[in-house]
Amino acid sequence: MRVPPILFPTRQLHPLRSIARRIGLSVGILVLVAMVTWTGRHGYRDADGGPLSLLDAFYYASVTVTTTGYGDITPISPTARAVTAFVVTPARVVFLILLVGTTLELLTERFRQALAESRWRKRVRGHTIVAGYGTKGRGAVDTLLASGTLVEDVVVIDVSAAAVEEARNAGFTAILGDATRTPVLQLARVEQADAVVVTCHRDDTATLVTLTARELNGDVTIVAAVREAENAHLLRQSGAATVIVSAEAAGRLLGLATDQPRAVAVLEDLLIAGQGLRLVERAAREDEVGGPPLPGEGLLPIAVVREGARISFDSPAYRRVQAGDVVISIGSE
Template structure:
């Protein structure tokens, strides 16, 4: 390397090091900020108060064992005040010894007592300190562990499902997704209420607390890399704003929105929603069917509830089914998705299944619709 090239190469290496350093600082700051709003799934099922009480009980047990050891060998100890060691002196010695205070007024004098202090009481002292200090250290390190988990989650999360709103609709949507074989670590919940996100975390889901109409909240939920977004807030106008923001953040994700009124469906579709479900009209139709034929209504409810009997699912056409009639399939095919069209079983174009078709069937096995 020429002499005049060395400073340039050195400057390039320094710029790379600075870039990596600034990037690490930025990621750490982002993770720290995200830690205030992102709730990771709860790892421990033991309540914090129960953990503290359990550790306190272990510390008291260690103290009791130490008192018993000293009292049994009381003749091997001396008290500077009266020369003898009773039960109270043994408790006093055990307390000041385990707490590493050590006033020196009660001391082991026999070889046996000193050997027991070396081999037994010293390990008990270490155990006692670990139990007491461990609780404090766990509190101090909890934030660091949380940031590490958040950073790892953010770096690995891709093609996941974001559920915005963890009310009745959002919870049932998550239940349906998990019932179709989608793992909980591929689902992220966003809700403005901390109580709702806390419930989602208790259910084993990553959750983000914040206003979903804001871009920064959706970015914390990694919407930009999500494959599917379910929008299920309480108000239609909120659903419209969320859909606009989600579509701006992610141009390619499939967005499914739940609204109350039919008149808001065109607005949601213009905002970027791929599918809009009207809850009020759907409930009204189900009420009408229940009035005319309760059996049909029960069957519809059964089809929409995974695991209750028959399931209405969508799957890819199998290799052995290509070129055959839908009626030749092992399960009941009621329709097929070809391109962007849904063809029912009576459509003449569905006389033979094609390789890229996806069939909608009524069957008992549950399969993932995201395969």
């Protein structure tokens, strides 16, 4: 199967639109020369001795502007020769410029694409792959950017041409293809990636993407979103380090908002990147070992993660930090 190309960010005029404009101008020049010839047809001589028809005028225009010049139709009157010298010849030059310019533009675009892809392949590493650029994917990308991830360190994969074009317009490198396929993930350089974010519309698709990514890179961090809680364990068994149940989480927020709307407002601050509150994780410091985690500048510890298990602030184990623990704090943007 054909591997899709890597599409890099662009804000230029679409090449097909530019080529269509050139073709339109070329056709206009052809029609102009034909009409000029038809208007002064009595000043031209055909090799068969007959009068020039409208078809003959278009034939003469086509062989003239393309510099084919068979010589079977020639200007014989001074007026026709003047028109050929001062109208047809400049039109021929413009036509050739358009023809050569279109060819060069096609070749230049292909060369630019190949050069950009070659350079990207050499430098890309430690990047984040986002499989699915829908609502969840865009939200994940916004959070990544707000946390300091560079635009050039994000690669988007989606099966929708519209989504890929939207990602390109936003400045991201994008691949139009199916992230469940090994060649597509290899094209995104999953072997050199630091993280893979799976935000597919279907849970079975998310599972296949996770399995494929884990097979290609055993060390990459994979986070995935699923719609149904009953499928979360499948993602974890497939290799996802973190699984977010999107439908269930939204339902809990809706239920909480009916009774505790201000608490939900605080949660919204945590969820919206770049504003309000934020969560920060860090390694436990040496001066904290044996005691509780210490507040930092603008940060309030609320939990400790020890060997993958979360320890909340009301647990006795929270007050005895161990080496290797991860401290979770809450702060403001």
